[in-house]
Each structure stands twice: as C-alpha cells, then as structure tokens.
Amino acid sequence: LAQQGHPAARRVVAQAIRHIGIALADLQKTIDPEVFVLGGGVASVGDFFFHGVQAAADEYAQGFASVTIRRAQLGTNAGVIGAALAARHG
Numbered sequence: 001l002a003q004q005g006h007p008a009a010r011r012v013v014a015q016a017i018r019h020i021g022i023a024l025a026d027l028q029k030t031i032d033p034e035v036f037v038l039g040g041g042v043a044s045v046g047d048f049f050f051h052g053v054q055a056a057a058d059e060y061a062q063g064f065a066s067v068t069i070r071r072a073q074l075g076t077n078a079g080v081i082g083a084a085l086a087a088r089h090g
Contacts, residue, residue: 013052014052025061036067038053038070
C-alpha cells in the first residue's frame with residue numbers, strides 16, 4: 001500500500017524505515033561490524049523498504065564507518081533453518 005501511495009501506509013513504512021536505519025547506524029557506531037544481514041520479514045518486504053533502510057542508516061551514520069546492509073540469502077526461512085541446525089548440533 002505504501003508503494004501505491006496510501007498516506008497512512010506511507011507514514012507507517014517511513015517510520016519503520018527510519019527506526020531500523022537509526023538502530024543499524026547506532027550499532028555501527030557502537031560495535032563496528034563489517035556487515036548487517038537482514039533476514040525474515042524485513043528482508044522480504046522489497047526494494048522500496050530495503051533501500052529506504054540503507055539510506056536512513058547512511059544518513060544517521062555520517063562521520064562514522066559506512067553501514068553495509070545485505071539481505072539474508074535464506075529470506076524468511078533463515079530463522080527456522082538456523083533453529084533446526086542448532087537443534088541438530090546441540
């Protein structure tokens with residue numbers, strides 16, 4: 001709906017993008033990881049959301065190391081697969 005221009009949906013998505021971007025920028029400033037990998041529902045929302053998060057993170061990380069964000073290759077199944085592997089090896 002946000003991509004189609006629905007005003008309420010655009011506001012909600014813009015807030016989510018901003019908050020996730022700020023959180024990743026703050027983590028970048030604090031622990032300086034090489035890359036953030038987003039999985040689950042966040043990774044499957046689409047380019048509109050994903051690129052917005054990257055732009056927000058870049059904005060809030062200015063003056064610090066750049067924020068590198070990638071999508072999890074396993075998408076929404078990453079958590080389930082990780083839990084299964086942990087149970088198998090645990």
